[in-house]
Amino acid sequence: MADKLIIFDTTLRDGEQSPGASMTKDEKVRIARQLERLKVDVIEAGFAAASVGDFESIKAISLAVREPIICSLSRANDRDIARAAEALAGAERKRIHTFIATSPLHMEMKLRMSPDQVLEQAKQAVRYARTFTDDVEFSPEDASRSDIDFLCRVIEAVIKEGATTINFADTVGYGVPELYGNTLKTLRERIPNSDKVIWSVHCHNDLGMAVANSLAGVMIGGARQVECTINGLGERAGNTALEEIVMAVRTRKDYFNLDFGIDTTQIVATSKLVSQITGFTVQPNKAVVGANAFAHASGIHQDGILKARDTYEIMRAEDVGWSANKIVLGKLSGRNAFKQRLQELGIALESEAEVNAAFTRFKELADKKSEIFDEDIMSLVSAEEHSQ
Ligand code: KIV
Numbered sequence: 559m560a561d562k563l564i565i566f567d568t569t570l571r572d573g574e575q576s577p578g579a580s581m582t583k584d585e586k587v588r589i590a591r592q593l594e595r596l597k598v599d600v601i602e603a604g605f606a607a608a609s610v611g612d613f614e615s616i617k618a619i620s621l622a623v624r625e626p627i628i629c630s631l632s633r634a635n636d637r638d639i640a641r642a643a644e645a646l647a648g649a650e651r652k653r654i655h656t657f658i659a660t661s662p663l664h665m666e667m668k669l670r671m672s673p674d675q676v677l678e679q680a681k682q683a684v685r686y687a688r689t690f691t692d693d694v695e696f697s698p699e700d701a702s703r704s705d706i707d708f709l710c711r712v713i714e715a716v717i718k719e720g721a722t723t724i725n726f727a728d729t730v731g732y733g734v735p736e737l738y739g740n741t742l743k744t745l746r747e748r749i750p751n752s753d754k755v756i757w758s759v760h761c762h763n764d765l766g767m768a769v770a771n772s773l774a775g776v777m778i779g780g781a782r783q784v785e786c787t788i789n790g791l792g793e794r795a796g797n798t799a800l801e802e803i804v805m806a807v808r809t810r811k812d813y814f815n816l817d818f819g820i821d822t823t824q825i826v827a828t829s830k831l832v833s834q835i836t837g838f839t840v841q842p843n844k845a846v847v848g849a850n851a852f853a854h855a856s857g858i859h860q861d862g863i864l865k866a867r868d869t870y871e872i873m874r875a876e877d878v879g880w881s882a883n884k885i886v887l888g889k890l891s892g893r894n895a896f897k898q899r900l901q902e903l904g905i906a907l908e909s910e911a912e913v914n915a916a917f918t919r920f921k922e923l924a925d926k927k928s929e930i931f932d933e934d935i936m937s938l939v940s941a942e943e944h945s946q
């Protein structure tokens with residue numbers, strides 16, 4: 559039987575850390591409701607101690623959304639953890655996600671703490687979080703730049719304190735796929751009781767490898783939770799894109815052999831909602847949710863698609879919530895695609911000679927205009943009729 563991949567959405571927390579992407583409480587609740595329709599397993603609703611707004615949003619989402627686990631981030635201190643627990647009090651299922659940096663650079667320059675102090679604080683945080691819920695996630699921040707022996711000590715200790723999910727954070731997008739996956743594998747091999755917890759991946763996209771690193775963490779490292787955001791929203795170059803992870807795992811089930819609970823037909827609606835609320839437009843050539851992700855402009859491709867969709871489509875537009883694949887008519891389009899659009903528009907030309915004449919006029923127009931719309935075709939066909 560295939561293992562289940564847990565989809566942990568952090569659009570409302572790490573996604574919102576993207577400069578300019580801040581959302582109101584009502585907007586966050588709308589997105590959380592849509593994430594529930596999408597059937598994500600975990601919604602990281604915010605960082606309760608960060609602001610009153612975040613606290614109130616987590617509280618509202620905890621009451622409004624009942625299916626997914628609702629999670630709040632907290633630093634590894636009692637105040638943050640208590641605040642997270644308070645915000646999550648009304649949730650049907652709740653998780654506290656606590657983190658502390660473990661890389662030499664962060665410990666020395668940012669925290670100004672010794673490794674032993676960090677270790678003690680991590681243990682205390684998980685122990686305290688467990689007094690509120692039995693679902694506690696621990697993240698060693700900047701894990702991909704941490705010393706592996708120290709990481710092993712910290713993770714072994716927090717597992718003993720009751721952490722149930724361990725998240726291998728590539729905080730600054732420094733990882734490369736094979737190395738990231740293999741480091742995770744080594745951690746799982748070296749740490750006692752590593753099979754008693756869920757291992758998670760959390761990748762940033764600074765080098766454009768967040769999705770690849772996450773998938774390597776799953777396939778090589780054995781992670782069974784992926785942390786991701788809609789449209790890859792997130793600080794700097796963003797986070798792992800949920801839609802890409804989900805469609806990669808689904809389209810290449812032959813390779814990944816994993817199941818998930820996501821309703822893929824909700825992907826486009828969720829992408830559009832997040833884009834509209836944050837004002838972050840989705841680039842047209844963005845995988846899965848870009849306007850051109852299923853558009854075919856070249857004549858050879860259009861001809862192939864009309865004969866058999868698999869020729870140039872590895873997934874179906876309608877499976878992710880687009881109405882259908884999109885044949886864009888333009889100067890590269892062939893006669894077949896043109897004829898097909900005539901049929902779709904209910905235009906029945908009497909003879910092949912008429913089709914040819916209309917096609918010639920279409921090509922002339924396409925040389926002057928980058929995209930030919932249905933209205934253009936209707937007017938050029940009626941011009942054709944008048945000329946006879
Ligand atoms: O990138 C990161 O390290 C984080 C943690 C808080 C998990 O977002």
Ligand code: ZN
Nearest residue numbers: 572729760762
């Ligand atoms: Zn992050």
